[in-house]
Amino acid sequence: MSQEKLDPVVAGAIFDFMGWLTTRQEKLVLSSADDAAPAAEAVKEFLTMRGVAQDCEPMIHDWPARCSMVTANAKVTVAKVLMTVELEYDADVVRGDGEEGNAWFFEEILSEEKGLLLLHSNEIGATVGKIRVLSAAPSNAEITGLSG
Numbered sequence: 001m002s003q004e005k006l007d008p009v010v011a012g013a014i015f016d017f018m019g020w021l022t023t024r025q026e027k028l029v030l031s032s033a034d035d036a037a038p039a040a041e042a043v044k045e046f047l048t049m050r051g052v053a054q055d056c057e058p059m060i061h062d063w064p065a066r067c068s069m070v071t072a073n074a075k076v077t078v079a080k081v082l083m084t085v086e087l088e089y090d091a092d093v094v095r096g097d098g099e100e101g102n103a104w105f106f107e108e109i110l111s112e113e114k115g116l117l118l119l120h121s122n123e124i125g126a127t128v129g130k131i132r133v134l135s136a137a138p139s140n141a142e143i144t145g146l147s148g
Contacts, residue, residue, distance in 0.1 A: 017046050032122040083131075086139065102138075110136035 021028060021042065028042055047054065095105035108114055110133045117131040 016050075017043070020046055020049075032125045087136075106136055106138075 024042075028038055030039055044054065095101040095109075109117075112132070112134055117133065119128045119131050120126070121128050
């Protein structure tokens, strides 16, 4: 889709979504200190109402590059940082109990070939970048059932 056609679609969708939010009885609180799940559910509900396929791959990280504020000649500086991190998550919610859920989590979500995660900063309220998982292994606390 050309840039001239894309800009009105993106702007229209955002205004349509925000207008739809004002018709709901339920309040939706959005801030870096609040849970993002209700907002994601609202987006899903809106997309369903508008007939947008739920199995599509949203251009969450890449769409601003297609907007008119970024020209074809604009220089984009991409930097990489190698980090060692510890991921804290609710294992029951993310992968469930058992070896099958554990295998799925480490082989599909956290694998080097398939493991691409988004790093979100609550401080700036935006996605900082993409994280490619280079290696992942359960920690001792998870193996022994200890909580940290």
